[in-house]
Amino acid sequence: MFKAVFLQKNEQGEFKASVQELDESQLPGSGDVLVQISHSTLNYKDGLAICNKSPVVRQWPMVAGIDGAGTVLESAHSGFKPGDEVILNGFGVGETHWGCLAEKAKLKGDWLIKRPEGLSAAQAMAIGTAGYTAMLCVLGLEKSGVKPESGEILVTGATGGVGSIAIVLLNKLGYTVVATSGKPEQTEFLKGLGASEVLDRKLLSEPGKPLQRERWAGVVDCVGSHTLANACAQTKYGGTVTACGLAQGMDLPSSVAPFILRGVALKGIDSVMAPLAVREDAWRRLASDLDLNKLNDLTRTLSLEGAIEAAAEIMAGTNTGRVLIKI
Ligand code: NDP
Secondary structure: OEEEEEEEEOOOOOEEEEEEEEOHHHOOOOOOEEEEEEEEEEOHHHHHHHOOOOOOOOOOOEEOOOEEEEEEEEEOOOOOOOOOEEEEEOOOEOOOEOOOOEOEEEEOHHHOEEOOOOOOHHHHHHHHHHHHHHHHHHHHHHHOOOOHHHOOEEEOOOOOHHHHHHHHHHHHOOOOEEEEEOOHHHHHHHHHHOEEEEEEOHHHHOOOOOOOOOOEEEEEEOOEHHHHHHHHHOEEEEEEEEEOOOOOEOOOOOOOHHHHHOOOEEEEOOOOOOOHHHHHHHHHHHHHHOOHHHHHHOEEEEOOOHHHHHHHHHHHOOOOOEEEEEO
């Protein structure tokens, strides 16, 4: 038997999330690597799944948890053997395949990567999909030629998991970071992570003009909607906007003006189906470039039982930083 955050819908369609004891024989047969999960985490998508807020879960019942770190117990995959320390991010785990908010998970070896040296399982999950996505955004800016001397970088949704880790990474790499947040009480926290200035998110979240005063050399946008449209409209000639999130909305009420008149590039960031080589590169960079003391400062640790309550905080937009789940 093993414990897991179990998501169920009954015949009437009523939803329930609870911590349950499950039988190992129920684990999905399509997995070829059995992993003893030591740590997991809560991302925005876990919040959506656990609170049944949008159709994240596409198969019922489901074990939640899009991220996991642990030790291989059994493997029928040539790339892994018992004792290997592994991490899993995305690939539909916790959506269509039983996930990692659980003591055990049966995963596909093709989805796993070896945990990078220099990161503990707890640190890897404090980073989680949120931090790995932040790194993908930073890599996106770098590959587009945005350098520290290019100018200021805007990070939206700054107190969230992606935003807070993006600030820490960019600051360490020498960029000047301006954060937008809806939590004025967290201004000192954000400055402690490395933001040079913190703006009220209302300055970007309302409808704005198609072209505005040029300010940003690059953007890490976690919230979409008018915020992303205004970020594009304020990006300097030739700058790059990385779009990874939709906390404000999935819409993009923009115009082509920033793209055709200022050569602004809008770069989409996807963590879920990113190829293994891209993941490994991002995790290598996280192991070398992330300030682990700051990661510790922005992380709180909860048990499996605490995951359900914390998921509701993420959905209410009141969460700050990362939630590590110690299994
Ligand atoms: P969090 O919940 O930790 O953070 C989201 C932050 O967005 C909040 O803390 C808040 O920051 C801000 N926010 C919340 N609601 C609103 C709103 N209505 N308007 C404007 N800002 C708002 O989530 P994550 O950081 O984990 O994820 C951020 C986004 O990135 C999510 O939309 C998520 O789905 C997406 N994501 C995408 C991935 C991908 O592969 N593309 C991977 C991982 C995440 P503040 O109060 O500081 O403004």
